[in-house]
Amino acid sequence: MRIDDLARQAWRPLWMYKMRTSLSLLGILIGVAAVIALITLMQSASASVGGRIQNLGSNLIVVTMNPLVQASNARHDLTYREASQLGRLPGIALAAPVDYETSVVSHGRRQSPATVYATTPALTSVLQYQLAYGRFLTALDVAQHLNVVLLGADTSLQLFGHTDPVGKTVMLDGEPDTVVGVLAAKGAFFSVNQDAVAIMPISTFRDWHHVPQVDSVYLRARDPGLLQTALGAVNRHLSRLLTGSNRYTILTQSQILTLTQEIAGLLTKVLVGVAAISIVVGGIGMLNVLLISVSERVREIGVRKSLGARRLDVLMQFLLEAVLVSFTGGLLGVAVGIGISVELTRALNLEMMLQPVVPVVALAASVVLGIVFGLYPAARASRLAPADALRFE
Amino acid sequence: MMMLEEVSKFYRGRRETLALSSVNLTVEDGQFVAVVGASGSGKSTLMNILGLLDRPSSGGYWIDGQDVARWSDARLAKLRNRTIGFVFQSFNLVPTLSARENVELPLVYRNMPPRERRVAAEHWLVRLGLEHRMEYRPSELSGGQQQRVALARALASNPKILLADEPTGNLDDTSTRDIMHIFEQLHGQGQTIVLITHDARFAAVADRIVALERGVLRPEAEAASHAN
Numbered sequence: 001m002r003i004d005d006l007a008r009q010a011w012r013p014l015w016m017y018k019m020r021t022s023l024s025l026l027g028i029l030i031g032v033a034a035v036i037a038l039i040t041l042m043q044s045a046s047a048s049v050g051g052r053i054q055n056l057g058s059n060l061i062v063v064t065m066n067p068l069v070q071a072s073n074a075r076h077d078l079t080y081r082e083a084s085q086l087g088r089l090p091g092i093a094l095a096a097p098v099d100y101e102t103s104v105v106s107h108g109r110r111q112s113p114a115t116v117y118a119t120t121p122a123l124t125s126v127l128q129y130q131l132a133y134g135r136f137l138t139a140l141d142v143a144q145h146l147n148v149v150l151l152g153a154d155t156s157l158q159l160f161g162h163t164d165p166v167g168k169t170v171m172l173d174g175e176p177d178t179v180v181g182v183l184a185a186k187g188a189f190f191s192v193n194q195d196a197v198a199i200m201p202i203s204t205f206r207d208w209h210h211v212p213q214v215d216s217v218y219l220r221a222r223d224p225g226l227l228q229t230a231l232g233a234v235n236r237h238l239s240r241l242l243t244g245s246n247r248y249t250i251l252t253q254s255q256i257l258t259l260t261q262e263i264a265g266l267l268t269k270v271l272v273g274v275a276a277i278s279i280v281v282g283g284i285g286m287l288n289v290l291l292i293s294v295s296e297r298v299r300e301i302g303v304r305k306s307l308g309a310r311r312l313d314v315l316m317q318f319l320l321e322a323v324l325v326s327f328t329g330g331l332l333g334v335a336v337g338i339g340i341s342v343e344l345t346r347a348l349n350l351e352m353m354l355q356p357v358v359p360v361v362a363l364a365a366s367v368v369l370g371i372v373f374g375l376y377p378a379a380r381a382s383r384l385a386p387a388d389a390l391r392f393e
Numbered sequence: 394m395m396m397l398e399e400v401s402k403f404y405r406g407r408r409e410t411l412a413l414s415s416v417n418l419t420v421e422d423g424q425f426v427a428v429v430g431a432s433g434s435g436k437s438t439l440m441n442i443l444g445l446l447d448r449p450s451s452g453g454y455w456i457d458g459q460d461v462a463r464w465s466d467a468r469l470a471k472l473r474n475r476t477i478g479f480v481f482q483s484f485n486l487v488p489t490l491s492a493r494e495n496v497e498l499p500l501v502y503r504n505m506p507p508r509e510r511r512v513a514a515e516h517w518l519v520r521l522g523l524e525h526r527m528e529y530r531p532s533e534l535s536g537g538q539q540q541r542v543a544l545a546r547a548l549a550s551n552p553k554i555l556l557a558d559e560p561t562g563n564l565d566d567t568s569t570r571d572i573m574h575i576f577e578q579l580h581g582q583g584q585t586i587v588l589i590t591h592d593a594r595f596a597a598v599a600d601r602i603v604a605l606e607r608g609v610l611r612p613e614a615e616a617a618s619h620a621n
Contacts, residue, residue, distance in 0.1 A: 005501045016489045303485045306446055307546070308474020308502035310467050387447035390485070391437075 001313045010320035013293075024289035025329030027282025028369065032333025032362045033340060035275040036354075040341035042271060043353040046264035052186075053257045057128065059093075059221035060253040061230060063238070065213065066246050077213035078248070080202060082241060084120070086217055089237055091230030093222045096122035097214040099205055105155055105198050106171045112158035114151075114198045116172065118205030119218075124150075126218040132156075134166035134181030141180070142201040149177040152197035153185035172198060173208055227252060276365075282329070283369040290322055290377040301381050302389025315382035322374020323367055330366030334359040395420045395443060395554060395587075400452035402438050402608075412438040414608040415452070420554070420587060425580040427599035428589045435608040436589045437558060443587055444556045445473045457553075474502050478547030482559035484539040486531040492518060492542045493527040499550040510549075517545035521575065537568030544575060554585045561592060573598060 001009075014021045063086070065078055080097050087095030099118040104111050117123065121137045129136070132153060141148050149172060156165055156179075165179045177200065186194040202214075221230040231250065238248055251259070294301075301314055338354065345352040395418075402413040412435045420426050420443075430436050441447035442454065445461065454462040456476065461469065478499075479485075486495045493514050500510035518527050521541040531539055540560060547555055557576070561569040573595055580586055580598075588599060596602050604611045 001502060002504055005507075009501070012489045299485065300487055302446075303481075303487060304498070304502075305470065306444065306473065306479050306485075307499040308470050308550075310470040310502075312467075313502060385447070387441040390441075390446065390481070 001309075001316070006313075006316055006320060010317050010324055013297075014321060014324060017293075020289060020293065021325060024286040025325045025332070027285035028279065028326050028329030028366050029282070029333040029336060031275060031279030031282040032330050032366055033337035034278050035272060035362050035365075036334060036337025036358055037340040037344065038271040038275050039268060039358050040337070040352060040354045041344055041348075041350075042264055042268040043355065044341075044345045044350040045348070046261060046268075047353045048350045049260050049264070050257055053253060053260060055128065057220070058224045058253050059227055059230075060126065061092075061219040061221060061227070061234065062251045062256070063217040063219065063234065064249045064251070065215055066248060078217070078238075078242070079212060080206065080214055083214045083217045086219060086234060086237065087122070089230065089233040091221050091226035091233055092219050094122045094126050094220040096120050096126050096218040097202060098123060098216045098218060099202060099209075099211060100215050101173075101205075101209075103173055103198070105149075105151070105159065107159040107165075107168065110159045112155045112196065114155045114196045116205070117197060117199045118202040119199060120202055123199065123218055126220045129186075130184035132182045132184045133164045134179070136181060137199065137201055142203045145203045145207055146201060147175055147177045147204055148180045148201065150181045150183060150199040151179055152183050152193075152195040154193060154195035155198060156182040170198075172200070175208060279365065279369060283326070283373040286322065286325060286329075286370070287373040287377065290318070290325075290374060291380070293321075294318065294377045294381045297381075298384060298389050298392040301384050302386050302392065305384075305386035306390065311382040314384075315378045318378035318381045319371065319374045322378065323370040326366045326370025326374070327363070330363045333366065334363055337362070394422055394455075394457060395585075396453075396455040397442070397449075398453040398455070400442060400449040400454060402435075402442065402447070403450045411608050413442070413449070416608075416610045418603065418610060420585060422553070422585055423583045424601065425576075425586045425599040426588070427596035427602045428587065428605060429591070429593075429596050429602060430605035433607075434605040436605055438608075439605065440556055440558050440587070440589050443554075444477050444479060445469045470502075474499055474550065476553045478550060478552035478555045480540070480543050480547050480555065480557040480560045482562040484531070484536070484543045484563070486539055486542055486546075488531050491528045491530055492523060492534065492538075492545075495531070495542055496546045496549045498546060503550065513549050514545070517549045518542070521545050535568075536564050537571060540564060540568065540572055541575075544572070548579075554587065555579065556587050558589045559591065560588070561590070561595060569595075 083097035084095060086092060096119050101116040101118070103114060103116050105114050120142050121139055124136045137148070137150060149170060151159070151165065159165065159170060160168065166181060168179050169176050170179060183195070183197070219230070219234065221227045231252065234250060242248065304314060338359070341352055341354060397416050397418045400413055400416045401411070404410040404412055416439065428436055428439060438447065442449055449462055452462070453460055456472070461472065464472070487498065490498065493511070496514035496517060497510045500513060515527065518524060521544060523538060523541055523545065526534060526538055531542070534542065561572050564572065569592070576586060576588065577598055588595065590596050
């Protein structure tokens with residue numbers, strides 16, 4: 001049979017029985033759309049997180065104290081003074097001890113949940129924050145244990161709307177604090193809103209909570225070339241200072257980046273696996289509809305054979321029907337997947353990263369699936385004996 | 394010329410059924426043969442074997458001197474396409490295709506270019522009075538019109554033999570007379586026809602009448618009296 005005739009013979013029943021065709025391509029459509037949306041979302045999130053980590057600078061070092069150390073007589077806490085002294089080690093330019101707390105900041109009746117960073121002026125330099133209003137913390141704020149606070153962009157927006165809140169008073173942990181500045185918006189980092197924050201002097205925080213140890217120390221090496229020197233010095237110093245094992249974790253920007261990419265890669269694999277399963281389930285749905293279609297058209301197959309159709313003609317017609325269904329499903333799935341990706345990345349404020357290979361591979365996979373799942377019904381149709389098929393009621 | 398020699402056909406199920414028993418039948422070119430018989434007598438089995446839709450369990454089948462009983466499926470499909478035109482009781486038009494496309498179908502399997510087969514299809518549809526129904530789908534046609542489309546499809550491939558299985562079985566009197574008239578005309582033009590029918594009036598139009606009884610072909614004189 002000529003290829004154009006084959007295509008016409010395969011297309012016609014698909015067009016005539018639109019409901020059946022739509023149902024059989026729906027599974028493939030959903031599967032392909034899910035694959036594309038998930039991969040695009042993961043890649044966009046990963047690129048965005050990676051970009052932000054890179055923006056932190058390649059000379060960032062983060063020391064995190066491990067809270068789960070069990071050794072009873074081991075010394076595993078780092079005091080504020082000890083943390084600050086890390087700044088004097090060879091190769092280190094700045095050290096910012098940090099205590100964290102999740103709390104609620106309020107102004108009048110308005111409330112805003114926020115992560116509280118109790119730290120020194122160095123943190124804003126280490127993490128390269130920008131200001132929207134007012135000023136950063138100063139050494140004087142810390143030295144004089146002042147009740148002052150820097151608000152994140154979202155926290156400020158919730159409490160004060162679009163007005164400048166500098167000089168106004170907010171309540172934090174039951175204490176009044178004067179707003180001295182508002183940070184420029186940073187967006188989400190690993191789905192954590194970096195703009196719902198309050199930054200206050202660590203000295204004031206310790207007066208309130210009487211915590212002897214710090215949770216983390218953010219350090220900046222003098223320059224990227226001195227990173228290894230700085231890391232070695234920090235490690236040696238902390239090993240001498242603290243006893244017991246697993247007392248602290250040191251991460252550099254490149255390690256954070258690698259770790260993030262590894263997590264993102266793993267998550268992508270898991271999600272692609274789930275989405276691939278959904279494509280296969282879609283393929284099984286299509287197989288089911290094709291088998292029904294063959295059993296409904298047994299007589300037609302008999303007629304075609306009586307008119308001179310060979311086994312191969314019938315096989316190719318039904319196989320092409322399956323491939324047309326899966327290709328159309330795949331094509332619509334690509335369109336829907338891209339549409340979902342655009343909307344999701346817009347909603348999550350991410351830059352969309354869609355590699356052209358993703359829709360191409362998804363489309364190719366759906367065609368292969370069409371061939372694989374179409375082969376059995378097509379072979380069944382082609383093997384029907386014409387006399388038996390014509391007798392079929 | 395078609396020639397069946399000692400053809401038997403068994404169906405194997407829980408019990409073996411004998412559908413045809415040692416049938417000998419020769420149909421000369423240009424002959425109009427009517428096969429009569431009760432339901433279950435083996436008429437359709439005979440038509441399936443004559444039409445190369447089924448193989449005999451034993452015996453020989455020659456078409457124009459070629460022993461086709463052991464041919465491959467693909468070779469039989471090709472021979473069927475070029476030699477035999479079928480008309481069925483229940484029309485058996487492909488529901489997704491228009492009248493014209495149905496008539497073109499055997500030519501599609503012959504790889505005939507679209508323009509040529511369109512001309513052939515339209516020629517037969519016009520000849521059978523369906524010039525205003527060419528683009529209609531089977532569901533939009535009456536029974537008589539559908540059978541004429543089926544007849545056009547059988548004739549469009551210019552077959553050596555026209556095999557018709559109860560072609561008027563589902564038709565009213567007017568359509569039956571129409572179809573009978575067309576068959577007579579075709580026979581007048583030299584078309585070889587094998588007709589399976591219950592209808593004695595229709596069988597009477599044929600040159601020869603053969604009767605099947607429980608798979609056995611009865612002598613022609615008895616068959617003629619049976620038909621009358």
